[in-house]
Amino acid sequence: MGKSTIFDVAKKAGVSKSTVSRVINNQGNVKEKTRKKILKVMRSLNYHPNSSARSLVTKRTNTIGLIVPDITDFFYLQFIKGAEVVGIKNNYNMMLLSSRWDVEEERYCLKMFGEGRVDGVLLISGNWVGEPYLNCPELEKMPLVIIDRTLNNHVIPTINVDNKNGGYLGTRHLLENGHRMIAFVTGLANQKASLDRMEGYRQAMDEAGVRESENLIYPGDFTEKSGYQVTRQVLEAGKGITAIFYANDLMAIGGIKAIKDKGLIIPDDLSLIGCDDLELVSLIDPPFTTLRQPRYKMGYTGMELLINSIEHKDNINPAQIIYHMALIQRNSVQSRS
Amino acid sequence: MGKSTIFDVAKKAGVSKSTVSRVINNQGNVKEKTRKKILKVMRSLNYHPNSSARSLVTKRTNTIGLIVPDITDFFYLQFIKGAEVVGIKNNYNMMLLSSRWDVEEERYCLKMFGEGRVDGVLLISGNWVGEPYLNCPELEKMPLVIIDRTLNNHVIPTINVDNKNGGYLGTRHLLENGHRMIAFVTGLANQKASLDRMEGYRQAMDEAGVRESENLIYPGDFTEKSGYQVTRQVLEAGKGITAIFYANDLMAIGGIKAIKDKGLIIPDDLSLIGCDDLELVSLIDPPFTTLRQPRYKMGYTGMELLINSIEHKDNINPAQIIYHMALIQRNSVQSRS
DNA sequence: CTGTTAGCGCGTTCAA
């Protein structure tokens, strides 16, 4: 038996394929009686139009390609969620590929999507230093929006947060609470977000006249484990550090463990701030102060831009959108004034 | 200009489409020299075969449909991850649809995938009571594997854990540590997993001769919030409860908060156990004892079965696979003996 | 080793 085609329906209903096609897409004028008839036959045959055949002629797939460094990473969930909501509202499906934190892999994903599988691509990028998307032939003519990354070529729209300002805000908050010996734990050295946040930290420290900031920077790698290890170093350094600023929440969580293991109390003995505002931060003890990156909103907006550009609703998409990071205060910063 | 087609390549290379097709799929014998030439032309034209056209004739899309109740839910990440690994290894892409915890929506997703968009479907099911997949015409001939659910019709392969045994094991563990007044916090009433776990709890309690177990069952809804609220009830009930068994980890996390808010210490004042073993459990303070559901493995195996069935590598897929839940001991159970 | 031919299932003219 196999799947039934539009031809089977037409034959059984005693009409031509064209008429069936018309009722499927409810367009054109079809007599109510024949429409009813065709609908009935379609059901009886359990007919579903074949989407490949359709795409071949319409040049539309109604699906959006989504690329993420790691589906399993808590950090990306809200981006995806935001994008999904807009996708559903506009009748798009999502095809998911994972770049596994690899630039080459990311390019491969772009290539897959370049084979007419999708109408556009939402790339949630590994935030590498550099601009690897220039001269990428896979992209030719394919609507694309990049999230969590800023490009200066102004041809691919990007959505990002102001990481430098985030670093600045967090550091200011600690300074205003009377801290001066503030350590900064970085993420991976090739991650732009980490570098930018560190720059903000430096600027705030400089402005406050804390000259030793260079010696207060500790290299981490964004993982919980490194947060734990680095924090041990900080605690054993004996520099009189009273607060730690982590370049992301996961490291802060590791840090909290290390601090507790030392028998110290947060924030009484040591203050800390994270970065990103993962949902699970509120589950941690203590819930800690962090800088929120509006990830849901970013995914949402990214998908909107993308669909606009696919459907030419609006040809003047902005070249870049940059959101502020917001300080979310919880219970991990003690005033020393 | 637009996208270039196989015809453009053929013309520019001075050969026929068939020859180009042969090198694309590297099959058949093609003279090395012409192959080189064609490859070169393909690059120069930035040619990528159109996957819709291909699917139309091969009847293969090389993509797998994945249905999940909520992409954002921590619980599902490892299933997806396991499935993804196998998918990548076998050159399949993944198309992701979210059923949003709704049976109707789930059916709609199945329908979408029934339109030839995918070669098979991996359904990570909302674990509802009942068997809604019988007589579902969308499924006709479509390879399908269901995860996190057991069906007894023995036509659709399912992968699940032995939830009842999990409930039994957890309760036994508490009993063996000298607890008798053990509360059980359920999940949503229409969730089979919760009911099964509760049944295991009951059995263990009965075997141990604890007759009041009916009065120790508290209804929750799987959310952290309900875990918090129910735990407050338990603490205020004054029944002499010394341990709480939560039907999932999220509720246990809420419970931990409630217990701490009361100024009580875990496990000294109160023991507890969760269920599922989410990754984030190790981040919680204290890391708590729970029953592990091998989610990565389940996703992995599910995808393997599915691909086997698509490629007819193996027509005798098992009708159901049931994994054990394993007790993962951490620091939330105090011995009272 | 290579070219010719015939569809895959559908939407879209253009006539009727």
Add this chain to the structure above:
DNA sequence: TTGAACGCGCTAACAG
């Protein structure tokens, strides 16, 4: 209001 004919881009016989 309907049907006939064509083509989307590709693979798969079948010849040569």
